[in-house]
Amino acid sequence: MRSVVFIHTNDKQMLGALVSAHSYRRNSRNPEAFDVRVLRAEDYPELQEKGRTFRRGGHERAWDPDDLQSFTPLRYAIPDEMGHEGVALVTDPDVFAVGDVAELFKRDLQGKAIWCRPRPGFGKITDPLATSVMLLDCSKLSHWKFKQDIQALWDHRLDYLDWINLRRESLDTIGLLEPEWNDFDHLTPETKLLHNTKRRTQPWKTGLPVDFTLRERRGLMSLVMPIVQTVAPNYTRHPDRKQEAYFYALLAEALDMGSVSREQVEKEVKLGHVRPDSLALIDRYRGQLWPAEATPKAA
Numbered sequence: 001m002r003s004v005v006f007i008h009t010n011d012k013q014m015l016g017a018l019v020s021a022h023s024y025r026r027n028s029r030n031p032e033a034f035d036v037r038v039l040r041a042e043d044y045p046e047l048q049e050k051g052r053t054f055r056r057g058g059h060e061r062a063w064d065p066d067d068l069q070s071f072t073p074l075r076y077a078i079p080d081e082m083g084h085e086g087v088a089l090v091t092d093p094d095v096f097a098v099g100d101v102a103e104l105f106k107r108d109l110q111g112k113a114i115w116c117r118p119r120p121g122f123g124k125i126t127d128p129l130a131t132s133v134m135l136l137d138c139s140k141l142s143h144w145k146f147k148q149d150i151q152a153l154w155d156h157r158l159d160y161l162d163w164i165n166l167r168r169e170s171l172d173t174i175g176l177l178e179p180e181w182n183d184f185d186h187l188t189p190e191t192k193l194l195h196n197t198k199r200r201t202q203p204w205k206t207g208l209p210v211d212f213t214l215r216e217r218r219g220l221m222s223l224v225m226p227i228v229q230t231v232a233p234n235y236t237r238h239p240d241r242k243q244e245a246y247f248y249a250l251l252a253e254a255l256d257m258g259s260v261s262r263e264q265v266e267k268e269v270k271l272g273h274v275r276p277d278s279l280a281l282i283d284r285y286r287g288q289l290w291p292a293e294a295t296p297k298a299a
Contacts, residue, residue, distance in 0.1 A: 001086035003034040003105040008074035009093035010041040015268045017093035022254040027097040043069040046150050054153045056160040070213035077146040082138040092132045099192035104135050112175040113140035117182045129166050131181040187243050203244035204274045205235040245288045252286035
């Protein structure tokens with residue numbers, strides 16, 4: 001069975017997902033060895049219902065289908081999509097290949113069902129886990145049933161943080177990826193998958209109004225966050241210009257190779273999903289694919 005890279009997204013992050021898909025193919029020495037699929041939250045009716053509530057860290061929250069990250073539950077739909085067979089990689093739409101993802105599919109999984117990395121600043125299997133990039137042996141995840149789990153979320157029988165942080169899984173079934181396979185806003189020659197995880201500095205959104213739900217804070221931070229929203233209501237520029245250049249160089253190449261159309265970019269700008277100077281940045285950064293190879297491979 002062919003391995004699959006799944007990029008889960010919603011329409012607000014669709015351009016990022018298309019650039020991500022292009023990056024996986026162009027940076028692999030063997031792109032025909034795996035498929036790349038984009039999953040849209042809008043195609044899952046259970047994620048589009050307004051008025052739902054769920055529990056996150058023991059606190060009730062309202063579900064917003066229009067939130068920037070409304071796609072995150074789809075991480076747990078992958079075994080169903082694969083018929084509970086084969087190996088799949090699931091990533092967020094703000095993750096871009098710098099290395100060759102085919103290396104992951106050749107990895108000895110050591111009998112484990114899930115491979116991911118700890119969150120930055122942590123290093124043990126018992127620490128918080130980053131599920132934004134997961135390598136999955138779907139044959140070992142028969143207990144992942146998306147429709148049942150999402151209903152349990154709506155019924156408050158499943159806490160979102162327990163689900164998203166893999167707290168329901170046996171630690172014996174989880175392996176740790178090296179940090180370079182989910183490199184959080186960190187781009188070096190060692191980076192394999194670049195993750196622009198800090199939402200406020202995603203390079204394609206600089207200057208746009210913030211359209212995501214801020215995490216609930218406790219104590220003094222609960223008083224500070226409304227002030228932050230008022231003072232800094234827009235996305236800000238990424239502090240590493242190389243990461244802005246890398247995204248727009250990938251987008252330029254995707255345009256030149258037909259993976260993305262100019263009309264799609266113009267539509268995303270009009271919808272306010274990407275910054276209005278995106279076409280100018282495409283021209284500015286075309287070819288600046290450091291540290292990946294400058295010569296594209298056939299898609």
